[in-house]
Amino acid sequence: MATITMYGFWRSLAAYRVRIALNLKGIDYEEIPVDILNGAQHSADYDKINAEHVLPTVIDGDVTLFQSMPILEYLDERFPEPSIMPATPAERAYARALALITVADAHPLVVPRVRKHIGATFGADAEATETWGRHFMTEGLATYEKLFSRRPPAPFALGTQPTIADICFASHAAGSRFYKASFDAFPLCTALADTLNAHPAFAAAHPLRQPGAPAAV
């Protein structure tokens, strides 16, 4: 019996974040694909489920959840063990702030509606769109690198256990690869990405390991 249903897709970095949390907590779930590369998120059926026409949506019984950060927080409140949140207010704030570098600063710039808008407004073609995405993903990596140099991961961002900070960073690292951003100047980001990719819960959730994904991007 699936406890949780998630509307997701291999290419969705936000769905990837939620899959990691589900895996870390060992929650049984079913994922229903919504092909965001072909606009399936704009169907009338999906509008009833998600007013924003974005991924993911998570259904837990009679509760419908949207936006990846609130879903991660909800999963941690509803299924507390193992926790993906640090134990103190100050540490929780730092974990959430690291998470939001992805969720609020980098990822929003590269979602389909924005890629489409720079094409429609400024005539950005496929190459210009990729360059746009690479710029903002690289900017995110640079911010993470600076913060990691001030407080190095050991081995996870906040210490010995993975938190929402690692979950969101993992999606940023994968997205950076999608946009062919170079990691050369970011050794601490590279090391943390390697740590996370070697973790079973993260590895199994990776976009390129989901149904319908290409072998590489």
Add this chain to the structure above:
Amino acid sequence: MATITMYGFWRSLAAYRVRIALNLKGIDYEEIPVDILNGAQHSADYDKINAEHVLPTVIDGDVTLFQSMPILEYLDERFPEPSIMPATPAERAYARALALITVADAHPLVVPRVRKHIGATFGADAEATETWGRHFMTEGLATYEKLFSRRPPAPFALGTQPTIADICFASHAAGSRFYKASFDAFPLCTALADTLNAHPAFAAAHPLRQPGAPAAV
């Protein structure tokens, strides 16, 4: 004695969100202005305080906080009364999701670094930049209107008490005015914005009531 120090600025929508929470909770604070319209956030001194060169940063004793959402969550954990979070996991998730329509979907598209980037990359002038901002603020209003039509504010977004959903929506409404977005098609957004603007904690925090702000934008 100021308990909290915030690096903010009248024009920062993220600082506005934090001011509302501080006012709602009656927390004494000092605000140090960082003129983001003139690039003061990129100074070497501010880099030491905020690696991302963005507003706000909040200092609480030996704790330094960045990113508005984690700051709001921290303030609610540290100063629990009156709470700006609903009481159940499902309601908290909905409040956070409404908040993130602003924090993760709309606001990131109109911050200074993005306005600058569309100028440098696509030659967007002042008018094109304002049109760009208006587009994304209007998109946010449309999403809120749809969600409010499915669950009407009564009178606040989640019921009788203001939450992080209202705090973030207030900043989206103010930002929408900055970009001259029309509210004509969004009566539920208009009503909620009016409710919030009439609330003393929200009114005192409004960008146009801060030191250095113009009389109108």
